[in-house]
Amino acid sequence: MTPVVAPFFHEPSSTWSYVVSDPGTRQAAIVDPVLDFDAASGHTGTASAQGLLDHVHGKGLDVRWLLETHAHADHLSAGHWLKGRLPAATLAIGEGIRTVQARFARMFNLGGDFPVDGSQFDHLFADGEGFTVGGIDARVIAVPGHTSDSCAYLVGNALFTGDSLFMPDGGTARCDFPGGSAAQLFRSIQRLYALPEPTRVFVCHDYGPDGRDVACETSIGAQKRGNIHVRADTTEGEFVAVREARDRTLDMPALILPAVQVNIRAGALPEPDDNGVRYLRIPIDTL
Numbered sequence: 001m002t003p004v005v006a007p008f009f010h011e012p013s014s015t016w017s018y019v020v021s022d023p024g025t026r027q028a029a030i031v032d033p034v035l036d037f038d039a040a041s042g043h044t045g046t047a048s049a050q051g052l053l054d055h056v057h058g059k060g061l062d063v064r065w066l067l068e069t070h071a072h073a074d075h076l077s078a079g080h081w082l083k084g085r086l087p088a089a090t091l092a093i094g095e096g097i098r099t100v101q102a103r104f105a106r107m108f109n110l111g112g113d114f115p116v117d118g119s120q121f122d123h124l125f126a127d128g129e130g131f132t133v134g135g136i137d138a139r140v141i142a143v144p145g146h147t148s149d150s151c152a153y154l155v156g157n158a159l160f161t162g163d164s165l166f167m168p169d170g171g172t173a174r175c176d177f178p179g180g181s182a183a184q185l186f187r188s189i190q191r192l193y194a195l196p197e198p199t200r201v202f203v204c205h206d207y208g209p210d211g212r213d214v215a216c217e218t219s220i221g222a223q224k225r226g227n228i229h230v231r232a233d234t235t236e237g238e239f240v241a242v243r244e245a246r247d248r249t250l251d252m253p254a255l256i257l258p259a260v261q262v263n264i265r266a267g268a269l270p271e272p273d274d275n276g277v278r279y280l281r282i283p284i285d286t287l
């Protein structure tokens with residue numbers, strides 16, 4: 001039940017993507033792949049996603065899952081692009097994506113043509129749903145708080161936290177996006193803290209606080225002892241106060257407007273206009 005976990009760091013967004021595989025069957029899942037995007041020029045790029053593909057092909061892995069921990073607000077997902085190259089893979093996200101889609105469909109005025117039923121994905125996970133990566137049992141743990149659709153994936157003894165817990169010295173994910181809630185994130189983290197202490201924890205972002213090298217792996221025990229926002233004995237009130245105070249200091253992510261428009265489409269770009277060009281929208285004085 002011990003998967004092999006290969007981490008990949010996307011420097012512009014400080015995102016960790018992972019290839020997690022069963023060494024017995026060589027079946028694999030890719031977690032949170034990133035599509036490169038240069039906001040100044042409007043250019044997309046696939047170098048990072050190609051790096052994941054090269055790894056998969058080099059190791060002879062058979063990718064069965066493309067797992068999104070949530071509709072990211074800071075980078076575009078390469079889920080759709082990879083799905084086109086890995087047809088055996090099921091592109092999946094938590095069922096809370098419907099709530100996120102409905103909220104942003106209103107913000108971007110997408111109208112009746114944009115389905116808010118999650119049908120852009122191949123599969124929507126329910127909280128607690130089981131699945132397998134080759135011979136390894138896996139389970140979905142809904143962790144709303146950062147976003148309504150946030151999920152953690154427990155694959156064997158490896159937990160992919162998405163944006164809930166970061167490394168112990170990085171604390172937790174912000175809760176000030178539309179639909180976010182610090183109290184809800186606290187309750188989600190309590191569910192993760194109920195896992196065995198040796199559970200390996202793989203984070204979705206690391207910002208290398210205080211100039212340390214970026215890191216991606218810790219454990220539930222280390223989090224409960226040392227997370228700067230939430231330890232085993234932290235109360236909900238204490239956590240909410242700390243989280244909301246920090247959220248008041250943060251600017252919106254540079255890519256939030258492009259990212260959510262693409263990620264509620266499972267990483268697909270909007271359909272082109274009649275001139276063949278695809279456009280993203282910027283709602284003025286709305287976010």
Ligand SMILES: N[C@@H](CCC(=O)N[C@@H](CS)C(=O)NCC(=O)O)C(=O)O
Pocket residue numbers: 013072073074163172173174205246250252253254255
């Ligand atoms: N400066 C970054 C901000 C990234 C950001 O807001 N990250 C989110 C996760 S999507 C977060 O939870 N940050 C936690 C924090 O800074 O406390 C950007 O522009 O992309």
Ligand SMILES: [Fe+2]
Pocket residue numbers: 070071072073074146163
């Ligand atoms: Fe996020």
